[in-house]
Amino acid sequence: MAQLHELVTPDSICLNARARNWRSAIRVAGKLLINAGVGSPAYTDAMMKNVDEHGPYIVIAPGFAFAHAQAPGLVQRTGMAWVRLRKPVKFGNELNDPVTLIAALASADSTQHIQAMRQLITLVDNDQTRARLQTAADVQDFMAVLGHLNRQ
Template identity: 55%
Template sequence: MATLHELVTPDSIRLDVSAGDWREAMRAAGALLVSAGVSDDSYTESMIRNVEENGPYIVVAPGIAFSHARDEDNVHRTGLSWVRLQEPVNFGHESNDPVVLVAALAARNSSAHIMATKQMAALLDDPEKREALRSAATPEDFRAALQ
């Protein structure tokens, strides 16, 4: 299984993105997956429906959302994108709002999803890594913080 660092390229990271709400933030992250050839637009809409139906459980740490959905033949390969928002948005999470970092994972199968989720948990458990993601000056610096 690829590491988080390997799943994301500098082209799948956007810093200081403007988003009016959580849906726009997720669409920005999903658009990066689409432009990288990882998934289709329908996958992005599935990620949004996932939150609408199940609530903001994807806001996994203070200020950080980890969006994903089930592959319904709309994921071409496993990949990850990241968006850092210019201004935080609320997802409706009781303790982890507002969100400034949105990761979008598209996984081809459940084992890839589980491995990426475990790696994400380890990353987010490290306060220094979280701060490096929040303060990265360039997509390359952001990607380096994922190692």
Template identity: 55%
Template sequence: MATLHELTRPNSIRLDVQAADWRAAITTAGRLLETDGVSSGHYTDAMVRNVEDNGPYIVVSPGFAFAHARANDDVHRTGMAWIRLDEPVAFGHESNDPVTLVAALAAVDSSAHLTAMQQLAQALGDADTREALESATTPGQFHDALAAVTPKAQGSTTAAAATGATAASTQGAAGEDVSAPTHATKDHILTVCGNGLGTSLFLKNTLEKVLDQWGWGPYLTVEATDTISAKGKAKDADLIMTSGEIARTLGDPGIPVKVISNFTSTEEIDAALRDSYDV
């Protein structure tokens, strides 16, 4: 699968961009995708409509917006573009505004960009990487900062599953013992966004990081999905994690819905898990 810097070409990065508002910011990032042959102008318009229809849920962490939309024949290949704004703009998010960094993703399917989404969650959750992106003086330096983010090692918790362990005691994020869930659960969590291709994958990666810290990876699976599919899949899940805007769209799916404001915050997700599983 393509990595974060492989999906982003240096000519798809612009720094110190002036944008009058969030629509102009998304449009500027979309035009970079168009110029690079990734997508058409219809996709750029769709990214703007996505926020108009679903609210500013794409502002997934303080100062960062992740623009995307559902792909049709307006996406030619999977790719990303980045802009860093000269002056921050408000998207209307209650806790993560204003935005200085915008990434735009166009994806032809739900799998080609999985590694890149994992790296993106890592990059924005790491203070040094975020600082490198904020302080880069050229697109080349910005691209180098993306290239420095290495994918998370896979399979770190599969050994416990292979032994058939059912109630192992492991170390949680705060350093205390966290036992694997022993009460009846469906062993499944949904992360939900408007399209199931962008922010839901972003949140899934951070959630899986917390599960790895707890040693719960062998016991719970996380599925990224869209709002329409989530309503049907809820009956087979323990809970849903999503943004406030998407939570309002979902209404009552019949299972607990945990609203996450900062999709890079392991502490916020840790707290939501503790509340959900009575840890």
């Protein structure tokens, strides 16, 4: 099973991205997935539809959203994108808005990403790790934080 840092490449991380609202924030993440050969434009639409239909439940911790969709037919391979926004946006989650950090997962099946999800939960539960992602100076520092989760 894939580790969290194995699903991310330097090209699938965008630091200090600009977004007007939650939709454009998810589009940034979706474009990273597309450029990495992981997702498709239809998968990006499915992630937004997920929020439209189920509300902002993807905002799972203060300032952190986990964008995803159940649409394996729209995914070429399992992968992940990370977006850190320059200015936070609101998703409509009273408890955890506004969001500055978004992880987007595209899974080709129902099992490849399980270990990565365990590590993501560890990340979300740790205020210090989230803070390190918020303040990483560059993509290499960001990747180092994700790789550190594998050793915990």
